[in-house]
Every structure is written in C-alpha cells, then in structure tokens.
Amino acid sequence: MEPLVPADLEEYARRHTTPEPPLLGELSRETQAKMAMPQMQVGRVEGSFLKMLVALTQASTVVEVGMFTGYSALMMASALPPEGTLYTCEIDPEAERMARAYFARSPYGARIKVLMGPAEETIPGLAAPVDMAFIDADKVGYPRYFDLLVEKVRPGGLLVLDNMLWSGKVTRPDDDSTRALVETARRVHADPRVENVLLTVRDGMMLARRLAT
Ligand SMILES: C[S@@+](CC[C@H](N)C(=O)[O-])C[C@H]1O[C@@H](n2cnc3c(N)ncnc32)[C@H](O)[C@@H]1O
Numbered sequence: 351m352e353p354l355v356p357a358d359l360e361e362y363a364r365r366h367t368t369p370e371p372p373l374l375g376e377l378s379r380e381t382q383a384k385m386a387m388p389q390m391q392v393g394r395v396e397g398s399f400l401k402m403l404v405a406l407t408q409a410s411t412v413v414e415v416g417m418f419t420g421y422s423a424l425m426m427a428s429a430l431p432p433e434g435t436l437y438t439c440e441i442d443p444e445a446e447r448m449a450r451a452y453f454a455r456s457p458y459g460a461r462i463k464v465l466m467g468p469a470e471e472t473i474p475g476l477a478a479p480v481d482m483a484f485i486d487a488d489k490v491g492y493p494r495y496f497d498l499l500v501e502k503v504r505p506g507g508l509l510v511l512d513n514m515l516w517s518g519k520v521t522r523p524d525d526d527s528t529r530a531l532v533e534t535a536r537r538v539h540a541d542p543r544v545e546n547v548l549l550t551v552r553d554g555m556m557l558a559r560r561l562a563t
Pocket residue numbers: 390391392393415416417418419420421422423439440441442445467468469470486487488491
C-alpha cells in the first residue's frame with residue numbers, strides 16, 4: 351500500500367495519538383515478524399480512531415469484516431461496555447491463530463466472537479440491530495458487505511469502510527479491486543438511508559451514518 355500521507359506526518363500523528371496498550375504493541379510486532387502482509391493491520395492512528403468511534407456512538411454490538419491478526423478488533427472491543435459484543439469475520443486460519451492467542455490474553459477478548467468463513471455467508475446469520483460495522487476485507491466484496499450491513503445497522507448507527515482511496519488508485523481504476531471500491535463509494539453516496547463522508551485518513555475511510563428512513 352502506497353501511503354497517501356507523507357511518512358513524517360504519519361509519524362507526527364502517531365506521536366500525538368494516545369499510546370496503544372503494550373499488548374497491542376506486541377501484536378503489531380509479531381504481525382510484522384510473522385505475517386506475509388503485515389501492512390494490512392490498521393495501525394495505531396486508525397485503530398485509535400475506530401476505538402473512539404465505538405465510544406462516541408456508545409455501540410454495544412459491532413461487526414467487523416476482516417479480522418486479520420485482531421488489532422482493530424481488540425482496539426474496538428476495548429471501547430465496548432462489558433456486556434458488548436464484537437463479531438469479526440475472517441477466512442485465514444493462520445491469522446485466526448494469532449488473533450485468538452492475543453484475545454485470550456486481553457481483558458477485552460471475551461467480548462470478541464470470531465466468525466470463520468466467507469463474510470458473505472456469515473453476515474446474514476447475524477441478528478440486527480448492529481450499532482457499528484467496520485468493513486476491511488477483500489475489496490471485491492465491499493459492495494455486497496455494504497448491502498448486507500446497511501440493512502442491519504440501526505438508525506443513528508455507523509458504517510465505516512476502510513481503504514476507500516486505495517493508495518489513490520480510485521481516480522484511475524484499472525483492476526477489479528479498485529473498480530469494486532469505486533462502485534462501493536458510488537453506492538454509499540447514492541443511498542438515501544445514509545449520510546456519508548469520505549475521510550482522507552490513512553488509506554481513506556468512508557463513514558456512513560444510518561438515517562431514520
Ligand atoms: C486488511 S485485512 C484486515 C486487517 C484488520 N482489520 C486489522 O486491523 O488487523 C483483511 C482481512 O480480510 C480477510 N478476508 C479476505 N476475504 C474475506 C472474506 N471473504 N470473508 C472474511 N474475511 C476475509 C483476509 O484474510 C484478511 O485477514
């Protein structure tokens with residue numbers, strides 16, 4: 351992923367963001383050392399922003415599509431109330447192993463329910479209402495994940511979609527992933543059930559707030 355924000359500014363933002371708990375620092379380092387694509391992890395700034403969104407929306411039910419090694423799941427789970435639940439979808443058993451090992455060590459791990467299998471198959475089984483959804487998996491799946499989740503998010507709830515600027519490629523789409531992201535942006539923006547803002551945070555974060563319609 352080509353960074354949109356210059357490295358020195360990203361580092362400045364990191365330095366002026368609440369430090370991550372030591373366990374998440376350890377998870378980050380182990381992911382860097384052992385996983386083939388560690389850059390998929392959201393990182394401290396975006397992770398802290400997701401945590402803040404869970405806190406601000408006072409969410410108690412969150413759905414994540416794309417758990418990987420569990421960094422964003424743990425960040426969001428830490429802002430849930432004790433009885434809250436974060437459902438997270440994943441297909442990679444190697445990522446699952448690492449995530450579960452960290453969930454077991456975290457005081458917030460018991461709030462996380464892992465759903466293994468293609469998200470297209472696991473999301474329909476989730477009960478509504480959902481307070482917040484975070485979409486961060488395969489990009490060709492995004493239009494479908496948005497369609498499935500916008501139905502389940504309660505009025506006033508929030509959908510967050512990551513990588514919506516895709517290293518800047520969305521202005522000149524020439525592959526399936528980029529085309530799917532452009533279609534997702536069009537779909538979110540045209541949907542009368544939400545109001546939305548596309549933020550230039552990290553790789554582009556689309557926020558869509560579910561309206562009462
Ligand atoms: C960008 S990573 C998620 C990063 C994670 N949110 C974090 O911060 O650590 C995307 C993940 O989506 C998973 N994935 C890909 N296709 C999927 C599908 N159809 N259903 C569920 N998960 C999928 C991948 O295995 C990968 O671990």
